[in-house]
Amino acid sequence: MSGITPPVARKQAHPLKHHGIERIDDYHWLRDDERQSPEVLAHLEAENAYHKACFAPFEPLQQTLFQELIGRVDKDESSVPYRWHQHWYYKRYQGEQEYPLFGRKRELEGEEQLLLDANERAQGKEFYSMGGLSVSPDETLLAISEDTLSRRLYRISIKRLDTGEWLSDSLSDTDGEIVWAKDNQHIFYIAKDPQTLLGNRVYCHRLGDPQANDRLVYQEADDSFYLSIGKSLDESRILLTHESTLTSEVSILDANQPEACFKPLLARETGHEYSVAKRGEEYYILTNWQAVNFRLMKATESSFADKRSWQEIIPADESRRLEDLLVLKDYLVVQYRQQGLSQIRILPLNGAPEYELDFDDAAYVVGLDVNPTQDSHHLRIYYASPSTPESIYLVDLTQASPRRLLKQERVLGGFDSQHYQTERLFIDARDGAKVPVTLVYRKDKFRQDGSNPLYQYGYGAYGYTIEPDFDSAILSLLDRGVVYAVAHVRGGEMLGRPWYDAGRLMQKQNSFNDFIDVTLALVELGYCARDKVVASGGSAGGLLMGAVINQAPQHYLAVAAHVPFVDIVTTMLDESLPLTTNEYDEWGNPNQAEAYRYMLSYSPYDNISRQAYPHLLVTTGLHDSQVQYFEPAKWVAKLREYKQDEHLLLFHIDMEAGHGGKSGRYRHFEDTAEEYAFFFGLLGLA
Template sequence: MTDIDVSSVPPVAARRPVPRSHHGDTFDDPYEWLRAKDDAEVVAHLEAENAYTDARTAHLASLRDEIFGEIKGRTLETDLSVPVRRGDWWYYGRTVAGAQYGIQCRAPLTSPDDWTPPQLSPDEPVPGEQVLFDGNVEAEGTDFFSLGSFEISNDGTRMLYGIDVAGDERYTVRVRDLTTGETLPDEIPGTFSGATFSPDGRFIVYTTVDDAWRPDTVWLHEIGTAVDADAKLFHEPDERYWVGADFTRSDRYLVIGVGSSITSEDRLIDADDLRGEARVVWPRREGVEYSVDHAVVDGEDVLYILHNDGALDFELVRVSASDPKGPREIVVPHRVGQRLLGVDTFRDWGVIAYRRDGLARLGLLSYADGAVDEIAFDEPLYSVGTGGNPEWAPPVLRLGYGSFVTPGTVYDYVIATSELLLRKRQPVLGGFDPADYGQARVWAPAEDGTRVPVSLVWKRSFGEPGSAPRPVHLYGYGSYEHSIEPGFSVPRLSLLDRGVIFAVAHVRGGGEMGRQWYEDGKLLAKRNTFTDFVAAGRHLVSEGYTRPDRIVAEGGSAGGLLMGAVANLAPELFAGILADVPFVDALTTILDPSLPLTVIEWDEWGDPLHDADVYAYMKSYSPYENVRSGVEYPRILAVTSLNDTRVLYVEPAKWVQRLREVGADALLKCEMVAGHGGVSGRYNAWRERAFELAWLLDVLGLAE
């Protein structure tokens, strides 16, 4: 009798129906038992899935190595970031060839008036350099490593850092004395990301999470004291709200922010009296969101507040910091179609981020008259944002810029002259020339006639899009008002250089076209997200860009829900679907308030636990429950992580089993030591992406 190689046979999970009953409807879930993460049988099943996926993709090993080599070969492995000025130091990061993690460093200013970052060479020593934190040293002996908090005190003498070694996004914060190199006894376990020093460096402000992984409590730790003596600054009991805390750039206030996806409330505590009373800026009102920043105008403490109270796409107002509920001076009025995204205040001016015509934009704000001077860029598609601006009174504004064809670029914008100074452009090795690639935006008609923007990037040597059917990699997300920006990707070049067109369907539920675009793709309008994506794919076919047998779709997390939904809606349109950490058992998750994030998510998806209409609507699209018999599904690869706290591994594990029941060719890859973001370490991440891209090219018939 011949032995069967079990790795060549799809793992079959036992059917053990668990009834789920709501609103008079009962669903017998045959694979719910796979939720028992610590059960040896579940672990064995996931390991069998990995073995099967390894066997099914073994023929792609050389292609994976080739793509990994291309990513590595295009990347300057030993490099430095552009230094950021803070206090008496320039701060920057290093990467070193062969090392998985970054190294955080600093070097002293040569002059207090110097705002030009030093030109550093990765191969030459930096005068006075101090290595603050070497992730490679700190990660020794761990299978997973993530840095969730990292900050230097204002006086430059102390450093805090928060580390996660499991992938569950719970960080242990420690403190190091930078003058002696000593790690202090202070150790704060179980924190959320983003711990920060107080302006005087005496305290650490941090947040912790509840059992549902919701940041719910803000704490104050005095360095040198026991953690169990930490003061609770704020606790939010309502399970619909997240909590966060940070200091204004002016160091005048600690802002404690409370927010759901549709409602927010900020509190201010004077930074010089952190145990003092927290003052509510505006009391929360259902459906009203706002954010606060501090400035001093004509000697008065004022707050700039960005809000949507009667302003769908938000407006900017100014109020007195001593009386924030008092009169509002409109600074930037509401304008339909121009979505205000954020405001950053500095001593002498502010900067506003906004989105118009589907593109992110930045404008300098005059405190004197409220005028906004937009910073112009030449490319038709691009992404821009601020970053690396910790100082209160800089003469320049640090920007990050890029596009589908322009690698990540750092500029300093000179306030006095409106000049853009190029500080660095991401080096891409191997003869990369941006002129070899094209980018454009086309518009696909949706079912209801709405025009859906679709961004394209391609290599010109294969011909212009539409000249002949080409393989297409179609990406989508479409939730939480999150916009998919036209950004550069080194791994993507491995597809473009093989003739693949990369396309992004900017579907409703995202934020690309203003707040109404988001509203029209959530709650009881969620199906628009899915039908928009299908419409984008069909438009690319009808216009001659591609054929159904030459499209692979990809989405992750909530974009993975999109992938599962379109697989059921239009399986004939795609040759393959790549679903990263996919939210494919949405109804089961959103029905269970004990699961991470569920109650918070009711603002996005609706509350099926208490609302029969929401239950019926979600059941009509939740991918796991709508797998269809009698249709031919595209090839599917689902990638997940055992320790993911945002989308639990059990969702794709169950989905893959259900797909196989109807004859689908579905693979599951589960990282056994990782979280929502996948594996840690840049080389590991490159290998993970090479695995996915090799599978994608195989589906497109380009694996030879």
């Protein structure tokens, strides 16, 4: 921008040599693990000042958009109450407050007991996030976990619900999960390593004891595994799940015996993934054993360790990926995905005919809602589509009756779903693969003549599927004539496990090709104008954006990369950083020459070249625990050195936030409004 000079980071050669290849990282000095270096902080503040100056023309639009976005929010929204033990539990919002209130009632029409006001807990804090909230089995105690730094290191606190008194117990550096033993006196939690941020130790805490006295129940020796902890639906077992990218293991502990130790149901086997749901003495097992897209099997606890004794319930099907399971007393509820669309199938255990729940939208998301009681003949599900706000339904399983709508998200500001159209396409990629695409647009603003702007979103990693969900924020795009598209590229799992496998490790380039090919096809099909395409992605989706703009910058007017993972080779060589060793099965282990060379071939930071780039908005958080701030900081510095254009390159560092951006119900819309204002200003839609 004329008259405003961008920050120029000094260069200090830092040689990196592996497998006979030398890289020179001139901006390595921007890494400061303590986040206290005056020079580094001064550079980041200079980037923020430049961003503020250049963004000034967009700021009025950002403020307008922010008010527009929060204006659609139902300020007094509340969740649908669910019955657990002797109470109905729910959360609700109140007016302009940023955080929820949690309450319960003995009877639905009875008097509320306020369990927690998160606004009081967040008062005076720049950042606040609740990790977990767990009521003791006798419903007399409340345990919560909170993060006030945005590093995903949670402190657990415990409150008496009869007096409102907070106990002296304070458990720091946890992953936020909380599980009660049956005696109401012990809780289990996972402790994180403060350096790598890996949750690798499980402790049992007795109320009233100092944390230093907590018993170490389990320590994970393999840094490639994540731990998570929960409870069986009948509350008789505490479940410890060990997961790496391709292997999982489940260990159990009797919830009545908190002094006992976890024992594995089936010892981990490389490449075998499984999860369990308990019913009586039996466990139902979702497993990929001899089943790429998983199958459902059954075993008793005593025979579990012998896979040959497992009984098959639902066989493997190459066209159908089994994804989730709910085991009730008299019913199995199975969620699966076929041709990219989720389905829910009901299997009565009394021999009655199986049946499925039907859904009509071209693209939608459906899943299991809160179902806290195993002895139930009712099922709660959630449903949404890009043009249908989230809806909670109740299904009476005894009658296979039509589902009953309990609540639909209320969208203020005159929203009418009839104004919007959802489409689902399959685009031919360059190698013949058919890439699913979810499209939504406003009917009266759309012309399939190549005139509309396009906003394209993608992720494509970890087997994570970007669902065709409802998001009230995108109405601000659609109402201005922008077509919104999600490219479900390889690396996600929209089309089952093979779709994921085809976008990781030595096939990662497919993710980038898919995204680019979707853009080109949507232009050719007339859904958008060739010179009005903007794109966005965050985290691993930021890696997608970084690779795409290196490989095909000419196809994009502007790109937003949020907390982008762009220095993949250097990060994956540094085992002191969070997530590194856990992700060798996702990206590859660069200590191996073949993997190193392949990762280097697409690494966004290493492949910046002297060419023209789109307008770029890059965001990060100084305290990001997932993608460290210095990755995008180095990337932006190098882009400034190499790019051959006069386009905007804006870098916004939130000096308080982490990977998820701003906290709070309304404040997080500031980030969305910033991105939209950037795009709209460049598209001439201001």
